[in-house]
Amino acid sequence: MTNHARPFHLAIALASLASPLDVAARAAEHMSAAHASIRAADASRHVHALADDALEGREGGSRGGRAAGAYVVGSIEKLGLQPAGDNGTYYQNFGSLRNILALVPGGDPALAHELVVVGAHYDHVGYGNASNSNGPTGYVHNGADDNASGVAGLIEIAEALGHLPSPPRRSILIAFWDGEEKGLLGSYHFLRVRPAAVAPFTIVFSVNLDMIGRLRGERLEVFGARTAAGLRMACLEANAAANLELAFDWEITDDSDHYPFIAARIPTVMFHTGLHDQYHRPSDDTHLVNFGGMEPVARLAFDFVTAVAADPRPPRAFRPECRGESAATRRSLEAPAVDVVAAGPRPRWGVGTRGDRCEPEAPVVVRVAAGSPMARAGLMLGDRIVAIDGQPLADQQDMLAKLAAAADRATVDVDRKGRRVRLEATADAAAVGQP
Numbered sequence: 226m227t228n229h230a231r232p233f234h235l236a237i238a239l240a241s242l243a244s245p246l247d248v249a250a251r252a253a254e255h256m257s258a259a260h261a262s263i264r265a266a267d268a269s270r271h272v273h274a275l276a277d278d279a280l281e282g283r284e285g286g287s288r289g290g291r292a293a294g295a296y297v298v299g300s301i302e303k304l305g306l307q308p309a310g311d312n313g314t315y316y317q318n319f320g321s322l323r324n325i326l327a328l329v330p331g332g333d334p335a336l337a338h339e340l341v342v343v344g345a346h347y348d349h350v351g352y353g354n355a356s357n358s359n360g361p362t363g364y365v366h367n368g369a370d371d372n373a374s375g376v377a378g379l380i381e382i383a384e385a386l387g388h389l390p391s392p393p394r395r396s397i398l399i400a401f402w403d404g405e406e407k408g409l410l411g412s413y414h415f416l417r418v419r420p421a422a423v424a425p426f427t428i429v430f431s432v433n434l435d436m437i438g439r440l441r442g443e444r445l446e447v448f449g450a451r452t453a454a455g456l457r458m459a460c461l462e463a464n465a466a467a468n469l470e471l472a473f474d475w476e477i478t479d480d481s482d483h484y485p486f487i488a489a490r491i492p493t494v495m496f497h498t499g500l501h502d503q504y505h506r507p508s509d510d511t512h513l514v515n516f517g518g519m520e521p522v523a524r525l526a527f528d529f530v531t532a533v534a535a536d537p538r539p540p541r542a543f544r545p546e547c548r549g550e551s552a553a554t555r556r557s558l559e560a561p562a563v564d565v566v567a568a569g570p571r572p573r574w575g576v577g578t579r580g581d582r583c584e585p586e587a588p589v590v591v592r593v594a595a596g597s598p599m600a601r602a603g604l605m606l607g608d609r610i611v612a613i614d615g616q617p618l619a620d621q622q623d624m625l626a627k628l629a630a631a632a633d634r635a636t637v638d639v640d641r642k643g644r645r646v647r648l649e650a651t652a653d654a655a656a657v658g659q660p
């Protein structure tokens with residue numbers, strides 16, 4: 226034994242006496258290691274491989290489509306993921322198409338039978354035809370954004386899951402869908418016919434990544450956040466590290482693999498960086514992909530998925546009303562309230578909100594009285610109030626009660642376009658009465 230050995234053993238002994246603080250610090254360390262494993266350089270490597278001309282546009286069932294499948298399988302094999310396809314393989318075959326499925330078993334025996342499906346389609350339109358290309362057809366459509374980007378993001382998310390010290394409570398299925406461009410064939414097939422490896426599970430939630438490679442101005446589109454109550458709040462929390470601007474779109478259309486899940490009444494969220502002029506054209510290529518922007522998008526999706534899978538509460542119920550909601554419904558919820566001339570005493574805070582049954586914990590600001598304490602604090606129409614003095618809200622009534630009980634200074638946390646913003650408000654000394 227040398228002198229050098231002693232401090233080493235001492236360090237081991239100290240490390241084993243973990244305080245709760247150490248445990249929290251280590252959890253944060255694992256989370257940041259997981260985040261750090263999601264790298265633009267890796268995403269770039271995957272996108273370049275999948276969007277290579279040699280893969281001829283990855284049309285489902287074609288030579289290039291099969292080569293793309295082999296690349297995906299090679300990538301998840303390296304990560305040591307458990308196959309969940311047919312007969313112990315990663316592939317779920319149907320006709321000439323193949324979904325690719327891998328399982329991360331849940332860590333809680335009581336919840337591990339509940340499955341969170343995270344998917345991205347890996348096919349594209351090949352050389353394009355009149356029905357699937359915006360032209361010109363006859364050239365390789367590399368689909369770098371659509372959807373080599375989502376596949377790359379999902380491979381990175383799968384890698385990050387491996388950096389967690391223990392798996393989340395619920396099981397997670399990593400799914401690469403085939404035949405999306407032929408009519409969402411892979412996701413529909415999976416919901417109809419499940420491989421034996423996945424059959425025992427109950428699907429409780431799904432997440433879809435489609436076109437995440439064109440982040441512009443930090444703006445990420447989120448679809449499906451009204452398929453269950455509280456999903457907007459869940460997105461806000463998952464966005465804490467990525468801090469992107471979230472554009473919640475209430476429309477639900479059958480244009481990607483989130484749709485079959487929603488039609489099957491499974492709460493589903495889709496992340497998407499938006500359409501562009503190269504959509505379904507040969508010009509959707511690698512040089513236009515924002516690889517740096519894929520990092521925060523994939524990290525947000527990772528945080529969202531792990532939070533859903535780790536949540537000890539019962540799974541969120543599907544909210545059928547989402548099918549009747551649209552951009553117009555959203556506008557009417559967020560419409561500014563007509564400002565009435567106040568006859569009584571000056572309001573203490575100067576804020577008016579409208580409750581949202583889908584997001585009771587985040588009432589929408591629809592009135593900010595000019596010159597009021599809330600206006601001075603910087604509160605804006607369309608903000609959603611999510612906490613008063615650091616305390617989360619049960620609902621709008623609770624918000625009113627907390628504002629009424631607050632001292633003359635209050636901290637107001639708002640969800641502003643999916644970002645949490647903290648405002649400091651000082652009430653008018655002379656003012657009394659309602660908020």
Ligand SMILES: [Zn+2]
Pocket residue numbers: 371406505
């Ligand atoms: Zn497409």
